[in-house]
Amino acid sequence: MTLSVKQLQCSRGDLCLFQDLSLELQAGQLLRLEGKNGSGKTTLLRTLCGLFMADEGEILWRGESIRKTPEVYYRELFYLGHQNALKLDLNPLENLQVLSRLVGQNVSEEVIEIALAKMGLAGYEDVPVRKLSQGQKRRVALSRLLINEAPLWVLDEPFVALDVAAVELLQSIIVQHVQDGGMVILTTHQAVPLPETKMQRLSLDRYV
Amino acid sequence: MFKSFLTLLKRDLMLALRRKSDVFTVLFFFVIVISIFPLGVGFEADTLRKIAPGVVWVAALLASTLALERIFANDFADGTLEQMLMTPQPLSVLVFAKVIAHWLLTGLPLVLIAPLAGLQYHLSLPTIGTLMLVLLIGTPVLSMIGAIGAALTLGLRGGGVLISLLVLPLYIPVLVYGAGAISASMQGDVPLQAYYLLLSAFLLLALVFAPWATAAALRISVE
Secondary structure (H helix, E strand, C coil), X not given: CEEEEEEEEEEECCEEEEEEEEEEEECCEEEEEECCCCXXXXXXXXXXXXXXXXXXXXXXXXXXXXXXXXXXXXXXXXXXXXXXXXXXXXXXXXXXXXXXXXXXXXXXXXXXXXXXXHCCCCCCCCCCHHHCCHHHHHHHXXXXXXXXXXXXXXXXXXXXXXXXXXXXXXXXXXXXXXXXXXXXXXXXXXXXXXXXXXXXXXXXXXXX | CHHHHHHHHHHHHHHHHHCHHHHHHHHHHHHHHHHHHHHHHCCCHHHHHHHHHHHHHHHHHHHHHHHHCHHHHHHHHHCHHHHXXXXXXXXXXXXXXXXXXXXXXXXXXHHHHHHHHHHHCCCCHHHHHHHHHHHHHHHHHHHHHHHHHHHHCCCCXXXXXXXXXXXXXXXXXXXXXXXXXXXXXXXXXXXXXXXHHHHHHHHHHHHHHHHHHHXXXXXXXXX
16 A cells, blocks of 8 residues: 655646645554644645646556546545535534535544544534534544544645644544555644654755 | 445435425525516416417526536535545546436425416416426436536635526526427427427437536535
């Protein structure tokens, strides 16, 4: 299980964000993207998810181009961007049910309730997401980490809007996933307590 | 694949039930446009009968464009659209579910309220039947074509107006044959089969190509 990126080049309009970017991520590894604002962290993550078309280069998952076999790749990919991907008029339970069914996963109500409880949202299962606070919404979105079965997680600023307790919880979830042989790619300004051997760092400032 | 189709269809219907105003604006727009015309052109039964096919169809077209922007805009804004692009299922299947939901919420109500319009314009019972039938075949075509426009203009400023400019010309064939069928049915003994067949052909074409074109447009817009 390897994600390899070869000679990737992305640009927005005339502005080249990064070029000749190559990396390889193995099972049980975490990749932390660094770079100043506007350096193309989000663009790189979206490119890795197939949402953004790279000018050049290719992305291989298990040795196959993700363009050729998206149905394999998307079954094993979990992406959480800046937006929470929650419907404000649905409650957390319904939101998570819909999102997991869309990727073809059948999750029982109990599993979702347990995940929500672990994220500190017990008792909020039936409250429309509209009525939750910013941090609570983020917690609902992050409970998907506990439900999904994808080995590859791509997280864009997952720590934003979380309080201290939730940050610690999220850190432990990420560390657990990596220790279980999963892969995580994330951008953050927060420290992630992982042994250096399992962590790769990539600074986008070097690739302009 | 079928399960995610149903999941999305159910979700969109459930969301609409929790925000009923979206559905009713389209319906009321249709009813109001239709009711305003007699006030302008007078209440003479013959005149009303003559303009009825055109008025009903143009009102249906405008009502349909009114709701188009919302097909994808909300999902785009809250990030659920991105998640839909990253599912193992073909995107066109999910698009199809969304368009069907959109038609059930904005097209079908027009078909059901059409007899009211027919009464206002002094149409005979068989003509009202034709009116409902052509709307039933025609309005899904409007939703399908409209979805392509909505996907292309997604995230653009002033996208709402742009959709109308893009999509209304493409509605012309449906307008011509839809209104034609109603006019013909007033003549009494004119066979209507050709109109039904042509409209059904439009519908089949739209069913096959529109989801696929919409999916392609969405991938470009989300980037």
